[in-house]
Amino acid sequence: MSEAAPLGDRARDYFLGLQDRICAAVEALDGAGKFHEDAWKRPGGGGGRTRVMAGGALFEKAGIGFSDVHGELRPEMARALPGEGVAFRAAGVSLIFHPRSPRVPTVHANVRHIQRGGHSWFGGGTDLTPHYVVPADATHFHRTLRAACDRHDRGFYPRFKRWCDEYFFLPHRNEPRGVGGIFFDYLGAGAEATAGQPPPEASSPREGDPEALFAFLRAVGDAVLEAYLPIVERRRHDAWGERERNWQLLRRGRYVEFNLLYDRGTVFGLRTDGRVESILMSMPPEVRWAYAHAPEPGSAEAESLAAICARRDWASD
């Protein structure tokens, strides 16, 4: 599709290709599991293709969804989004991979393009949730994202790293969800449309150029595999047993708490008649809760939790 095609259509094509590339790479890495696709249509307009791998060798459950929906915003959605009018189009790719091994981190990523009336903007990011924190892995993840950001705007990484730390946080636990990454929203929506939206910060001058922002979004989408796959390769053969599995299942409980209590996409999607199974494909396959569980002081679990709570500047040299 030529550069002259509308941005929304070029974004859709990028998202379709990204989903294909990630699925191919993850199937190759897993070696045994295959993604199964559910193609669906939205009654109000548009549709998507949800792909889930269940019971892979490496991945206990991996979900990656593409969607491109349009129509009229429901009132609660219209109130919550920047811009005006009820006509909208939203396209993107969203993924959450739950590895079987407690030594391999869970990863989440999302890239999206939203259009409403005369406004359009990009949002997304990716964040890593290790159950056992290996500092070199967190550093690799963050440096990969910093490099991708820096090629577009040197202000992006520090700003979006902080935004990620603020967003993926469980206030009732006073705990971050993991070691973070980057998160951004309303990129390119313009200052007047985003008044009152987080974060209350000066936006970059590049934000007036939709083509530059689309290039940045592609850089983020393309960086996901580069940031995550080497960590999977490094950790996939690390030993674990019942103790590590129990810790993983308890930490997955926190993931569920975040997604159902705070994640805007999940809560909003479920309250506004989104496709339930596509929204909840993010849920871990198996989870535990134990009353007042706390890791033994000095244990690997306690150290990992402390490293997560410290919200370090993982990319720093």
Next chain:
Amino acid sequence: MSEAAPLGDRARDYFLGLQDRICAAVEALDGAGKFHEDAWKRPGGGGGRTRVMAGGALFEKAGIGFSDVHGELRPEMARALPGEGVAFRAAGVSLIFHPRSPRVPTVHANVRHIQRGGHSWFGGGTDLTPHYVVPADATHFHRTLRAACDRHDRGFYPRFKRWCDEYFFLPHRNEPRGVGGIFFDYLGAGAEATAGQPPPEASSPREGDPEALFAFLRAVGDAVLEAYLPIVERRRHDAWGERERNWQLLRRGRYVEFNLLYDRGTVFGLRTDGRVESILMSMPPEVRWAYAHAPEPGSAEAESLAAICARRDWASD
């Protein structure tokens, strides 16, 4: 304590005794598991005792909390509750029992007394969540509750049964949580204080008499064991295997979805600085999610789900 003592103190004493009686009965029934108590104080005033049995023979996780807290309402709480002023006292008992066997239903119950300014009211109820619906069990549960209600006000059971069906419902799944029971709130708060609160129905003339309502609340609390224990006795030796366990864990996922997305006590408690572990003691010990899982047509699982979705009038003769 004599009848002349303040109602709030007599309610507290009833709740303490109810917690003791239920714990003793459940330990006797389980035969192996014991409740462990966490006594806690609330920085703003009052405290509680949270009791949890983990890894019992019959009960995989059973949590029952008593609390009696007072102080000043936070603004979001003040807006959400009937009455005026910021001084409050809230006391009650809340329980959720998760049996190990998929053949034994999960039960939830709560009885509470709230005071705010010049208003005070009662709330509570109990509801049953079988994974495999046995109609005779659901009928026993509902008839026990109907009998307890009828001794106080013949309008209560139909009204509170309907309220329960409406409350314990997952709109995103279009599924009730289980076979229901009774649910009520703001009982005795007075019409002017509850304007705009659900349900928009005529209240009973008995609602002007706090002593009559306290007697009703005690009848509900006392009925919990009578409604639930015979079902446990009937089902505890029923056979089950990996298939039934898997269905139980998937259905527990719905329980988690309800509690974190919709349950007012849970969501409100977590957002207003409640004691996290006491609120989340309700979470099942082990849970599964599978993408787009649907029971095989004609299977016992499909029949159970259909029986739940039908929201039958279980008590009818």
